[in-house]
Amino acid sequence: MTLDERLQSWAVAAAAPGADVMEVRGLRDGGSPWLLRLSSDGRERGVVLRVGRDPAPLRTEVAALRLAEQAGVSAPGLVAADLDGDPPVILIERLAGGSAIPVHPSVARLRALGAAAAALHAVPLTPAPALPRRERPIAVEDFAALRRAAQPDPLLAEAEKAANDRPVPGENVFVHGDLWQGNVLWTGDNLVALIDWDCAGAGPAGVDLGSLRCDAALCYGLDAADDILRGWEEAAGRPAEDVAYWDVVAALSTPPDMGWFVQAINGQGRPDLDQQTLVRRRNEFVRAALDRLAG
Structure with a gap:
């Protein structure tokens, strides 16, 4: 080409x-x-x-x-x-840096990601044609349709019902809309820039915070999601709201079988994360979120 x-x-x-x-x-x-x-x-x-x-x-x-x-x-x-x-x-x-995802978690990186999201969410924003209302990550993709076309999954069905039974919480702020480690440039542990803004818009901060937490859990396990949260809360100077709800929404913004997410994550330097691992970690993440939501 x-x-x-x-x-x-x-x-x-x-x-x-x-x-x-x-x-x-x-x-x-x-x-x-x-x-x-x-x-x-x-x-x-x-x-x-x-x-x-x-x-x-x-x-x-x-x-x-x-x-x-x-x-x-x-x-x-x-x-x-x-x-x-x-x-x-x-x-x-073109900026210096790379978006490869380290094999081993860096607390400094994860907290920097949370802080960068908090800076973005400090910008209030009214929806407009070019920056529309966003209520979930990667809003251009119909993940619900993918679930309907796949084998029924009781856990994802429970998650979908839990999300749909609640009003969408949160004020409109500037959101990236597809925030994961593959859309961030780094030099070492220094965050250079957030990239690939074609899903951006106005929506609750949880759209990005849940997405980052889900991505951290996929790459490193459940504990890594809490480092994202700590970074966000330290930078924002306040507790994040409705974290369990937005974790559920983020988990639902993945293909049922993790689909092309496997190739995307592998392409960012993590070939060790196969489909089975990513499905298992996604399901652990959504199960933990549903338990907190119910409690």
């Missing part, structure tokens, strides 16, 4: 007119997003070009990156966007 020369020319003109293209590399299965490494006047610059089919997710990402910059939230800078183009594209700053 190669990047269309027209799109490459647009990216160069937007980022560094007249620059030489030193490298073009597809970052996901050899395609979009594309890394472009440019050289101009002896200086190098990296940018990332995201090519879409539907402009809506890119419109959300543009709005989220602009708001993040205004609010001082850690995120890449937006370089340029052409949402009406064919195809729609956005160009963002």
